[in-house]
Amino acid sequence: MKKIPILSAVMVLLLPLVLLAGCSDASIQTQDVDVSDFNQLQINTFGEFIIEQGDQESLSIEAPRDYLRYVTTSVDNGALVIGMRRGFLGAPIQHVTYTLTVKDLNEISISGAAAVKVFKLDTEQMDVNLTGAGSVEMDQLIARDLNVNLTSAGAIVIAGAVDEQKITISGVGSYEAGDLRSNTTSILLTGAGSAVVWAEQDLSVNVTGVGSVSYFGDNPQVSQNVSGLGSINSKGKHP
Numbered sequence: 634m635k636k637i638p639i640l641s642a643v644m645v646l647l648l649p650l651v652l653l654a655g656c657s658d659a660s661i662q663t664q665d666v667d668v669s670d671f672n673q674l675q676i677n678t679f680g681e682f683i684i685e686q687g688d689q690e691s692l693s694i695e696a697p698r699d700y701l702r703y704v705t706t707s708v709d710n711g712a713l714v715i716g717m718r719r720g721f722l723g724a725p726i727q728h729v730t731y732t733l734t735v736k737d738l739n740e741i742s743i744s745g746a747a748a749v750k751v752f753k754l755d756t757e758q759m760d761v762n763l764t765g766a767g768s769v770e771m772d773q774l775i776a777r778d779l780n781v782n783l784t785s786a787g788a789i790v791i792a793g794a795v796d797e798q799k800i801t802i803s804g805v806g807s808y809e810a811g812d813l814r815s816n817t818t819s820i821l822l823t824g825a826g827s828a829v830v831w832a833e834q835d836l837s838v839n840v841t842g843v844g845s846v847s848y849f850g851d852n853p854q855v856s857q858n859v860s861g862l863g864s865i866n867s868k869g870k871h872p
Contacts (some may be wrong), residue, residue, distance in 0.1 A: 666694065672740070678704075683730065818835070835857045841863070858859050
């Protein structure tokens with residue numbers, strides 16, 4: 634499958650290096666956090682997030698010792714919220730890694746510069762909201778419905794299979810889902826971003842910016858509306 638665009642990935646990896654060092658103790662430690670009863674994830678910080686599905690919910694954080702005391706976690710109305718306590722300045726030079734095991738996950742929302750990697754996930758519905766300069770990569774998503782809202786310069790890469798997906802892009806980010814098989818796909822693109830999708834039956838595209846949409850599919854029914862300098866291109870059957 635396609636990987637996250639190099640520029641976006643580099644932005645995420647380099648961000649901690651260009652900020653002021655926020656930890657006086659750089660020794661790396663691992664902290665386990667008790668988490669339960671959530672099916673949504675809200676990320677308000679930076680770092681690498683590794684997510685996998687399992688029978689027991691858990692969260693492990695690997696980071697400099699003095700950084701760990703600023704990390705906040707809470708569960709609010711079914712959403713696990715991960716952020717930073719007031720008083721923390723800058724970022725640790727070392728990489729920060731969150732390893733999360735979920736029983737089920739229906740929503741991922743990112744407002745920071747986080748890099749999220751999701752391994753095989755089987756769920757009824759998935760919503761992905763990216764408003765920061767981060768990235769989301771999902772290796773194998775199996776779901777009925779997928780909703781994506783990309784309003785930043787971030788990158789989303791998804792493979793797997795869904796029945797229906799609805800994509801909204803209003804920033805300059807990229808949505809790479811050429812390896813995500815869908816029956817029905819609708820795309821609203823109002824910025825300068827780009828999208829690659831795979832639709833087998835129905836595809837609805839509305840482009841009002843200068844962005845581009847490319848699609849795989851075995852002769853799907855296509856409804857398109859393009860105003861401005863946007864473009865829509867068929868890539869033929871999925872290889």
